[in-house]
Amino acid sequence: MTRLPLALTMxxxxxxxxxxxxxxxxxxxxxxxxxxxxxxxACLPASLPVKEIETIEQAASVFSNALPVLPLSLSAPVRAGVPDSANAQTVIDSIARAVGLAKAGVAGGVITNPISKAVLRRGGFPHPGHTEFLAELCHVPGREVMMLASPMLRVVPVTIHVSLREALDTLSEDMIVETGLTTALALKQDFGFDRPRLAVAGLNPHAGEDGMMGREEIDMIIPAIERLRAKGIDVTGPMPPDTMFTESARQKYDAALCMYHDQALIPIKTLDMAHGVNVTLGLPIVRTSPDHGTAFDIAGKEIAEATSLVAALRLASVLSENRLNHKEGLPS
Structure with a gap:
C-alpha cells in the first residue's frame, strides 16, 4: 500500500x-x-464519524476512528437525488484541490467520486468529463488515456467520449500507436509488469477478414502494431473482437487496446462490473475512479454499494506505491 494518503473527491x-x-x-x-x-x-451521512483536518498529512492519525475531511463549502443545500448546478463550482474545486495535492507529492493519488457531466456543464464546466479536466490540470491535454481495470481484464479504448461516427472518422494509426505506448508505460511503472503484453482489437467483424469486411485493419491497425513492435512493445493483433475476451484469450495479454468506447467497456462491465475501476493513464499523477455514475435514482436510500469505490481506492494505493518504487528503481 502507498506511503502517502489518497485524496478522494466529493x-x-x-x-x-x-x-x-x-x-x-x-x-x-x-x-x-x-x-x-x-x-x-454537511452532505455526508449523519451516522458517519467525521474529523475535519487542515492538511492531508493529518489523515493517517485519525483514519481508524473517523473519516478525515478537508472541508469545502457548497453553495446550496443538498437534496439526495436532486442535483443542483449551483453546487457545480464546489464539485470542480474538489477535483482541482485533489489534483494539486497529488502534484505537490503529499497525496499518493486522486480518486474521483462520480460527477454528472450535464449538471457541471450547466454550471459552466467546459470539459467532456473528468479525464479531460484532469489532463488540463496536469498540463498534459491530449495525452490522457482511459483504462478500465479489474482483476479479470484491463481494457483501453483508443477513442473515448465521442459518437461512434466520430470515433470511426477520427481513429488513426498515430492514435493507436500513442495509446499503445502510454498503456505499455503505465503497465510497467504503475502495474508492475516487466514486459507488458498488449492485444489490439480489430475494428471490423472478424478483424476485417483480410479486407473483405473493411480495410481499416490493413491500412491502419496493422501498421500501428508494426510500429509498436519496432519500439519494443510485445503486441499481438489485430484480434477479432468477438473472441478476444474469452477466458482463454485473456490469459495471453495484460491489456486490450480497443478501437472505440463500447468495444472496450461492454466486455469488462459484463465480466466484472462490481470491481471495475477507471484509471487515467498518461498523467503525472495516479488517478482512479469507480466504474459507475452518480445513480441519482437511488441516492439517499442507503442501498448504494461501495464495492467499486473500495476497489478504486485499493488500486490507487497499489499504483501509487508501484510508481514510487519505479522512480526509485525498486521492485514493484
Missing part, C-alpha cells in the same frame, strides 16, 4: 458519492488504505 453531492464514501471508509478503516475526502461534511 463528486456530485446529490448522487451516491456521500454514501459510498461512508461505505468505503468503513471497509478500509483498518485495512491500510488511508484517504481523505474533499467536500462539504
Amino acid at each position: 463528486g456530485d453531492p446529490a448522487g451516491i458519492g456521500p454514501e459510498i464514501t461512508a461505505g468505503a471508509w468503513r471497509a478500509l478503516r483498518e485495512g491500510g488504505t488511508v484517504f481523505a475526502w474533499l467536500g462539504d461534511p
Whole structure:
C-alpha cells in the first residue's frame, strides 16, 4: 500500500458519492488504505464519524476512528437525488484541490467520486468529463488515456467520449500507436509488469477478414502494431473482437487496446462490473475512479454499494506505491 494518503473527491453531492464514501471508509478503516475526502461534511451521512483536518498529512492519525475531511463549502443545500448546478463550482474545486495535492507529492493519488457531466456543464464546466479536466490540470491535454481495470481484464479504448461516427472518422494509426505506448508505460511503472503484453482489437467483424469486411485493419491497425513492435512493445493483433475476451484469450495479454468506447467497456462491465475501476493513464499523477455514475435514482436510500469505490481506492494505493518504487528503481 502507498506511503502517502489518497485524496478522494466529493463528486456530485446529490448522487451516491456521500454514501459510498461512508461505505468505503468503513471497509478500509483498518485495512491500510488511508484517504481523505474533499467536500462539504454537511452532505455526508449523519451516522458517519467525521474529523475535519487542515492538511492531508493529518489523515493517517485519525483514519481508524473517523473519516478525515478537508472541508469545502457548497453553495446550496443538498437534496439526495436532486442535483443542483449551483453546487457545480464546489464539485470542480474538489477535483482541482485533489489534483494539486497529488502534484505537490503529499497525496499518493486522486480518486474521483462520480460527477454528472450535464449538471457541471450547466454550471459552466467546459470539459467532456473528468479525464479531460484532469489532463488540463496536469498540463498534459491530449495525452490522457482511459483504462478500465479489474482483476479479470484491463481494457483501453483508443477513442473515448465521442459518437461512434466520430470515433470511426477520427481513429488513426498515430492514435493507436500513442495509446499503445502510454498503456505499455503505465503497465510497467504503475502495474508492475516487466514486459507488458498488449492485444489490439480489430475494428471490423472478424478483424476485417483480410479486407473483405473493411480495410481499416490493413491500412491502419496493422501498421500501428508494426510500429509498436519496432519500439519494443510485445503486441499481438489485430484480434477479432468477438473472441478476444474469452477466458482463454485473456490469459495471453495484460491489456486490450480497443478501437472505440463500447468495444472496450461492454466486455469488462459484463465480466466484472462490481470491481471495475477507471484509471487515467498518461498523467503525472495516479488517478482512479469507480466504474459507475452518480445513480441519482437511488441516492439517499442507503442501498448504494461501495464495492467499486473500495476497489478504486485499493488500486490507487497499489499504483501509487508501484510508481514510487519505479522512480526509485525498486521492485514493484
